[in-house]
Amino acid sequence: MMLLAVSEPRISRQPDAALIHAVRKGQTSLFRQIYRRHYAAVYAYSLTCMPSPLDAFELSSYSFEQLLQKLLSGQVPGESRHGGCLRIQLLRAVRNSAVRRSQHDHARLSPHFRAWVDAGALWSMAEDGQLAVAYEMLTAADQCLVWHSLIENDDSQSISRIMGLSAGTIEDRGDAADRALRRARSDLYLTRLEREDCRTFMESLDGEVGEPLGRDSQVHLANCPACQAVYEDLRLLDTRLAGQLPSRLLGWWPAQEYLRMREAVSVPVTDPPFLNRALRNGQSSDPPGTHHSPHRRAHPLETQGIARLRAARPERVFALAVTAALLAAGILAFNHAQEPLRPPPPAPSSTAPRATNAPRPAPQHSTRARIAANAFDAQEGTEPVGSDRPDARRMGDSSVLRYEAVDFGDTGDRRLVARLAGPVGGGAWIDFQIDDNDYRAAAALARVFPALDGSLRDVSVSVLPVVGVHRVIITATCLTVDPCIALDRFGTALY
Structure with missing residues (x-):
């Protein structure tokens, strides 16, 4: 991606x-x-x-x-x-x-x-607590460098920005931090040693395992299972570090x-x-x-x-x-078979808008017939999608579509259905409002998220029953790409 x-x-x-x-x-x-x-x-x-x-x-x-x-x-x-x-x-x-x-x-x-x-x-007790102790013996800068280079595998540019190091020095500094960690690891083992030959062997290593061993060291290593284990631990330290250190520091x-x-x-x-x-x-x-x-x-x-x-x-x-x-x-x-993940639609502060005794405007749009996005009465910041989708509008962050005299019928529909597409992975949504007075007094109706895979599909969300004729305002929010939503049409269904 x-x-x-x-x-x-x-x-x-x-x-x-x-x-x-x-x-x-x-x-x-x-x-x-x-x-x-x-x-x-x-x-x-x-x-x-x-x-x-x-x-x-x-x-x-x-x-x-x-x-x-x-x-x-x-x-x-x-x-x-x-x-x-x-x-x-x-x-x-x-x-x-x-x-x-x-x-x-x-x-x-x-x-x-x-x-x-x-x-x-x-914290898992299966992980090596001594490894975390050795890590904490490093300087703060070396701890950070080890974390970003060996645990998170960040690239040199990212590490350079985080730590203020020039790109050319990161590799050398990383090697030095790695050696310091190995020395700290072997020093911890030295504090537990009682046999002088084991102590001599570990001191000769000084945390290094890449150099050829001398004759005496080879003989000791071949006959001392405990030092063999430590030597192998130092040799595989980078791998063990990535697998065990985060669990010791974070638990999860x-x-x-x-x-x-x-x-x-x-x-x-x-x-x-x-x-x-x-x-x-x-x-x-x-x-x-x-x-x-x-x-x-x-x-x-x-x-x-x-x-x-x-x-x-x-x-x-x-x-x-x-x-x-x-x-x-x-x-x-x-899990978003029919509906993408979303929070519950914001509930209006009172009951859902209904028809009143006030003069009822003549309906211009019917939600049951599905309203084409391009049939707006006013818009701000939107544009046509293309000739292959003449009913659709592309919406950017804070863009607005307004539809006057939208007829929700008299049956109290409980579902709002929108056909739309958004960016792969999400980061975008549209809000539907009923606005019979002005924008500031708009009542929240629903929030609709496109499918996370970026496909064009119908998304159905629950709403409070709505009847009567109202002005509908649709606004878009884009967090990652702009524009982010392509809306084809919307409407309602009873169930």
Whole structure:
């Protein structure tokens, strides 16, 4: 899958440490570089904990917001365990939030993560605890370099940006960190040795296993099973490190699933809601000329939904921002036979709109007959799809389609059906509103997500019974590509 290339300002070449320092000094907008740099990994890890892309996006956003608030309050991540590696800190925040969530919303976890929590969320004692101790004996910089190079297999350009190293020095620095880890590993073994010949052998290795052994060392190794095991451990340390260290540091580590999904994730093209709020609230002292992403006006559904979910639990403060972590078809099978994963449609503040004694406008469109997207009465930011689909409109972020005098009939239809297509992996949706007065007073009707495989299909969602004639407004949200939705038609059904 081709990943979305996000244009980043020049400041993005600053290492994590420099960005953290700048944000702590009040340059809040620079946090977007931290967010974009680590988004794919944090979101992919969240997906291994959560049952849906929406839940994973909420969890990852909450973890990033926690980090931002800590920085703005003056805290330094480097003061905590493994603080020299921001990636580990963020993944740990995701895991902690997911475990806390399990205490009051146990069903909304991924099956494997739920099983881990049910078993006590315990670190596996089958893993080598001494390996983690050796890792913690390294400097913070070496810990971070080992994590990104040997655990996450990041490319040199990514490591260069994260750590502030020149590309030409990364390999040498990585080899030095690897040697330091081997020495730490052998030093730990030395502290447990009582036999002098074993101690002599281990000291002669000094953590190295690539050089030919001398005659005396060969004889000792052939006759000492314990030293043979340690020697083999050092020889295979890189492989064991990738397989065992993350489990010792994080507890929850589905390695293949995480790494596979991380490669399929695209970075959102807009700032997350929590960063927009921080910038709007003036929590920034950015220098003149600092790059700012354009801020999309908050959709009424977002404002209502976030307030409602905040009251329910802290972790769900971003419930109306959907996943931008994107899996190519076949990478991970989500359950979306007829309907893609989505949150429940936002409920209006009162009963569903119904016909009143007011003069009823003459119907122009009938939902039972399916309304062509191109039959709009007004639009903003949309365009035709093409001659092969004359009824369809292509919609970009915040684009609007308006339909006057839409007749929902008198039977109280309970399903809304939309024929549409979106980007592979998601990161896009459309909102339907009933608006009999003005845009600000619009009542939420439904939120519809296209199929994750990018195909054109009918998607059916439940709605409160609607009768009568109303104005309908459709808006699109695009997190990863823009435009993102191709809508052919929509309508309703009784069941």
